[in-house]
Amino acid sequence: MDPRIRDHAETIVEHSAGVEASDDVIVYLPSNAEDLGVALHELLGQKGANPLFLTYSERAERAFLRNSDEFETPDHELALYENADVTIIARSGPNPSEKADVDPETTAAYNRAHDPVKKARLDTTWCLTQHPSSGYAQLAGMSTEEYEEFVYDAVSLDWDAQRERQSNLVDILNEGSEVRIRAGKETDVTMSIEGNTAANDYGEANLPGGEVFTAPVKDSVEGTVHFDLPLYRQGREVQDARVTFENGRVTAFSAGRNEDVLTGVFETDEAARYLGELGIGMNDAIDRFTSNMLFDEKMGETVHMAVGSAYPQCVGEGNEVNDSAEHVDMILDMSEDSVIEVDGEVVQENGAFIFD
């Protein structure tokens, strides 16, 4: 077995999920990630934990969804998660487009029926990670071997050092009131973060981690952003999204390609027209866009903003938690001709933080 798989498993068990003796653990992997499953089971045995191994088969999910017309909340799956302590999930699979021919309304109906299961899963200590596969390498436009290096570099940062480094930015945001982001000729946006709290993501619920994120004060966002990195949504790529905010609300938008995808997002509900998240990518091992948000949003020298729902833990008392059925992250490159300011002080310029 590739020794990097055992290292990855150790990071998941020790750092991300912090598994302890007697924990009832769900290991939820695609069949092509069996090596990772084996490595996890070695460690879970050593810990004295109790693993149950679930298959994450997008082929089987597609087969089920295309042959179903209504859905129920499964009692057995709900009971499983309600009695679990830890959930470890890896994305992988030979073809990330496996569910491209499933009707989005069917998926939405399935998700509604499974919402209690999802909530019970989120109530466990969970870690979402990636196992390399040829399909995800292809999605990234990389060879399989290069993609393996990319994934293992991204998940094996020195997470304690990363937490320390990121805490500099957390402190700045928690002490600050207003963020201004300028990039290129088109992007200039300001927002208040007064009273809200920045979160330090150092590889726990997401592996790789490597971002600092917070919530803007809902009505405070003003200006225009050119999201110059693509957005993948339901198998379609939105390029060059341009969005204008007034009093927090999206009042104008366009895209160089697949603009109707954006229209669909903004028409979902009124809250989808407001920013729920400002995130700043700080994982410098993620040095390129791979069409996989688990990595893309943590990329060094980028900023992402999500329209739609905010993370409640980021929203201070008295501020509104934006609550939408959507949470759509969009990314802009900050490596050149760019600056992040907090209360008028430069925090990052052309991708370089003042504290590094």
Add this chain to the structure above:
Amino acid sequence: MDPRIRDHAETIVEHSAGVEASDDVIVYLPSNAEDLGVALHELLGQKGANPLFLTYSERAERAFLRNSDEFETPDHELALYENADVTIIARSGPNPSEKADVDPETTAAYNRAHDPVKKARLDTTWCLTQHPSSGYAQLAGMSTEEYEEFVYDAVSLDWDAQRERQSNLVDILNEGSEVRIRAGKETDVTMSIEGNTAANDYGEANLPGGEVFTAPVKDSVEGTVHFDLPLYRQGREVQDARVTFENGRVTAFSAGRNEDVLTGVFETDEAARYLGELGIGMNDAIDRFTSNMLFDEKMGETVHMAVGSAYPQCVGEGNEVNDSAEHVDMILDMSEDSVIEVDGEVVQENGAFIFD
């Protein structure tokens, strides 16, 4: 996908497990059986059932067992089975010897801790079947393609016709009192079945099915049996087991190879020295020994006897249910120079039943 896989899935869902709308179903397959998983999920979607897909990974089980020193009953796995209606399990996997280097005492400790899970699983409607693999083909000494044909032939009998045919033997056994089995120069054994009930296995809990089985009256077995087909146990092959019964008890035994395996069985507990089952194989699509008891015990023109525990549903009121930690099936060939008699009447001679 091989169309035989969809046929197999249909037999499982429609005939063996009888899945109905709203059933909470566990699909428990090795990763190399994903095609069967896909076919099952198509049908489970059409049925309106709720599937959960578990991985049956002997590599992960080995990794866990070799790294563990004590075991608990996992709450989450127990809750899963307690809330499930149907369990579909397939054996497959690239290497049936995958757990050959796990200490049998470790496996026994794991099995003790998981006994409540096993009992909850047996309380669901369950079906154990086989998905072909190169490893099981190798175990059978067959090419992979020939083994595929063998498996799909064995699981796709006309099960209604098979039930009818087998009911002839069920009736004879239920009306009879004494069974005598003679084969070759060495085998001549008699046993009472007075008051006990014969079961008709036509592919429900086991797929393939194809046997009629009952329990002998515990103290009634008299004579000697030469089990001329091999017994595989914990990776070792016992050849030419010869066993003598007096007043039901094994009073002498020998084997041409690996006799100490038999010694271990008979020393487990006192009840392991008594017969728990007499089974008569009637699946004529199973025309050869493949070192896989799921098939071997149903082979046409064979009889098997199991020392150890009896099936309670076969034991009539007033007769003792033999209760042992063992249930070890051993098989003899009945195709030549052999006869089964019930109350002195010939029922089968040289493999041919009187009712066929």
